[in-house]
Amino acid sequence: MGKKMTMPEFFIVGAPKCGTTAMQEYLRQHPNIFMPDMKEINHFADDLLKQDDLFLSRERYLSLFAGGGRNRLIGEASVYYLFSKNAHLNIKSFCPIAKIIVMLRNPVDVLHSRHSQLVYNGDENILDFEASLAAEEKRRKGEMIPPNIRIERKLLHREVVKFTEQVKRYLDTFGRNNVHIIIYDDFKRDTGRVYRETLRFLNIDTGFQPDFKVINPNKRIRIKALQHFLKTPPPSVRLIGKLLLPQSFRHVFVNRLEKLNTQYIARQSMSPELRTRLQEDFASEVKSLSELLRRDLTHWSRD
Numbered sequence: 001m002g003k004k005m006t007m008p009e010f011f012i013v014g015a016p017k018c019g020t021t022a023m024q025e026y027l028r029q030h031p032n033i034f035m036p037d038m039k040e041i042n043h044f045a046d047d048l049l050k051q052d053d054l055f056l057s058r059e060r061y062l063s064l065f066a067g068g069g070r071n072r073l074i075g076e077a078s079v080y081y082l083f084s085k086n087a088h089l090n091i092k093s094f095c096p097i098a099k100i101i102v103m104l105r106n107p108v109d110v111l112h113s114r115h116s117q118l119v120y121n122g123d124e125n126i127l128d129f130e131a132s133l134a135a136e137e138k139r140r141k142g143e144m145i146p147p148n149i150r151i152e153r154k155l156l157h158r159e160v161v162k163f164t165e166q167v168k169r170y171l172d173t174f175g176r177n178n179v180h181i182i183i184y185d186d187f188k189r190d191t192g193r194v195y196r197e198t199l200r201f202l203n204i205d206t207g208f209q210p211d212f213k214v215i216n217p218n219k220r221i222r223i224k225a226l227q228h229f230l231k232t233p234p235p236s237v238r239l240i241g242k243l244l245l246p247q248s249f250r251h252v253f254v255n256r257l258e259k260l261n262t263q264y265i266a267r268q269s270m271s272p273e274l275r276t277r278l279q280e281d282f283a284s285e286v287k288s289l290s291e292l293l294r295r296d297l298t299h300w301s302r303d
Contacts, residue, residue: 006034006068010075010099010202011091013170014082015163016154017113018103019187022214024077026195029210033202034068039077044091045084048151073202080151083160088169098178099202100170105184106300107161107285108278112270114157123149130274133157158281164288171292181293 012020021039028035042049043061055061068074081087082102091098115132118124125146126132132155138144139155146155154160170179180201187194191212199206283301290297 006065006070006074007062007095008065008074008076009095009097010073010101011081012075012077012079012101012103013087013091014079014102014166015104015110016079016160017110017117018079018105018184019182020077020079020103022191023101023103023182023187023195023198026191026210026212027075027198030199030204030208032072032204032208034065034072034074035076036064036067038064040079041076042078042080042084042087042151044087044094045078045080045151046090047086048080048084048153050150053150073204075202080154082163082166082170083154085169088173092173098174100174100179101182101198101201102167102170102179103182103184103187104163104167104289106297106303107163107282108270108275108300110161111157111278114160118154122146123154129270161282162285164285164292167289168292183295183297 012024014020024035024039027033041055041061041064042053043055043058046056049056064076065074078087081091091100111133112129115124115129119127123146124132126135126144135144136156136158139152142152145152149155167179167181180198182194182198192209195210195212196206199208279301283298286297286300
């Protein structure tokens with residue numbers, strides 16, 4: 001018997017820069033799975049979104065899954081569900097039988113990679129990684145916040161990677177059997193095996209193999225003014241676009257411009273001194289996470 005309505009029943013909840021974009025893409029290729037094109041909807045993270053955020057609307061949220069059909073498992077990916085203090089309860093209320101996928105990585109590597117991504121997205125205007133870390137206290141007070149950022153608290157870098165308390169919320173709410181933990185090191189080392197384990201967790205046919213192409217490599221903007229224009233076009237341009245061009249065409253056009261304005265480059269290395277300092281800062285967090293997951297990850301504090 002098919003589902004009465006098309007709604008998500010599994011959620012990739014985070015963490016950022018831990019392989020979630022790649023996993024979403026690989027799962028979307030499976031013929032028995034539907035995930036919308038859009039990632040980072042963050043509908044259930046109502047403590048992080050501004051009150052006028054379009055995707056707080058349940059009707060608008062559910063419309064993203066209209067193409068799911070009755071015979072496919074439907075899911076979505078929003079990496080700040082893990083960071084949010086409300087999302088786990090909101091998801092449980094929405095879908096009590098939800099299956100949760102959590103992807104984790106060495107917090108020091110997440111911090112460094114996230115900073116590059118935030119700069120690329122236009123959510124971070126402090127280009128130096130160490131200076132961005134140093135700005136956290138002022139940003140906690142609402143100072144030095146870049147304009148037009150959707151989730152301001154994502155700039156509190158160290159809080160975002162306090163994984164132990166975040167994962168514990170989901171384990172306590174959904175139970176270990178309904179929470180699938182993926183360590184990025186495993187995903188990178190043996191993508192096929194981790195993918196099949198994830199399909200098994202979702203009770204989906206494990207015989208399908210997607211195209212395991214590289215997803216979401218490090219990138220940099222070519223022309224910052226163009227990126228700003230694409231991210232926050234003037235109201236007059238937005239109005240004209242809505243009147244003259246179909247939404248699907250606007251979406252494709254903007255995506256193509258963003259790709260043309262992107263160059264893929266290796267990320268600048270972190271200084272050994274800063275890496276050592278951050279590893280020391282997060283050593284107790286990594287130890288706690290190891291105990292929670294019943295897996296020794298303390299090499300993250302040494303490697």
